[in-house]
Amino acid sequence: MTVTGLSPRPGPPALVVVAHGSRDPRALDTVRALQDRVRALRPGLPVHLGHIELNEPLLPDTLAALGEAEAVLVPLLLGRGYHVKRDIPEAAAAARARTSVAAPLGPHPLLADTLHARLLEAGWRRRPASAVILAAAGSRDPESRVDTNRMAGLLAARLGVPVLPAYASAATPTVPEAVTALRARGRHHIAVASYFTAPGRFATQCAAAAPGEAAAPGEAAAPLGAHDAMAELILHRYERVLGTPVTVAA
Template sequence: MTASNPSRDESRLVTLDGRRRPGPPALVLVGHGSRDPRALETVRALMERVRELRPGLSVRLGHIELNEPLLTDTLAALGDAPAVLVPLLLSRGYHVKRDIPEMAAAATARTRLAAPLGPHPLLAQTLYDRLVEAGWPTDSDEATRRTSGVVLAAAGSRDPDSAADTRRTARLLADRLGVPVVPAYASAATPTVETAVRALAARGRHRVALASCFTAPGRFATQCAEAAPWIASAPLGAHEAMAHLVLHRYTEALETSVTTAA
């Protein structure tokens, strides 16, 4: 691999008549917001990883609620500049379908809305890695796998599309692990973690781990982890695969022709 030439890279940003070319649209990470200070720290760490992967790309942060900067303030600071909003959410639901588009529509920035981070194989890879970090064995024999299972703990939503996305993520993780993965929810949907654990036990799966399908630490993630009968993985956090997934959603959105505000 050859090292990049800074002067050559700079020349690409200048037109033949000496004017500077416009840079790519800003990438705005859209977090939900949390009263848990660890959530903001985690999202900022993820933002830094994204910046490391794409030097020169303007990467910003905005929250739907609870934390500053709020998305409305981040969009206001952009003025009428173009931006791609990448929700740090793991399925479709009210925030993706209503809250974020409404905030974008009220702004002067020209925005595109990317898909949520899940479902996607990079999300499943992060879930797998977090389970291994928590103690999930990578060399289990067939007898052990026959008695093992995983509960995929997510926030929950009344939107059926959200449940469908979480089930898809569970299938991707199950394919990676070779054991059943049952979705469970902290609120607004069923089953609960406890109910999912009992369902797996009824199938002879008594060695049950919990995979934390949360972007960052918070009340729901803590609540679900406390109900785990065995190991519980950490939230997704600033895993490198999550940073790659953010950039994938950004690029994907740029390849579409739909803007949410003009």
């Protein structure tokens, strides 16, 4: 029997990954790889990319291409700050698309899992007098600092060692200042966890400040990157906006 007069069942809202943008070409490669991992976890879910600045496609262009479709914007950012509070909501409000904006990725236990994995890849192991510096970009927004401090607490619980936040810009302490503070507390085995979504100038700067031992380079982990836990977290933020997990058939 053929049923007529019924509209086709609408698909799920599009997921728009909102990246900051970087002049470092590795950043765009990393974001696209992460986008592919999200697609692999949810075949059939429309996943798009938009940048706040520096890289194409820019977020307004991505939203314009969606027309009047429904979309959830997931900031590929690690805490509250100007981009999360102003830039992204303003772009969403100006679009014809029916948009919702998810929370930033951090802080979250899945980020602690990813940071731990990156530290292990860099050769880190827990030893007596160990400590870790959580190197972040930095922001003048006090809520961003609150978020980074919470993330440091989550990572400390995951690793079982003290974790001290440090910043590349706009906030203190810097990584070298954090190294000095931790050594004053008797912490001599210090590694740097890179609290950046992708490689770039700030991540490179912070890694270079990792303290070495006996002419050996310091232990500095790679940025979060295209880790499976990152893709899971993006989908988690998307689903929280919708209020229920979304299953998409292949």
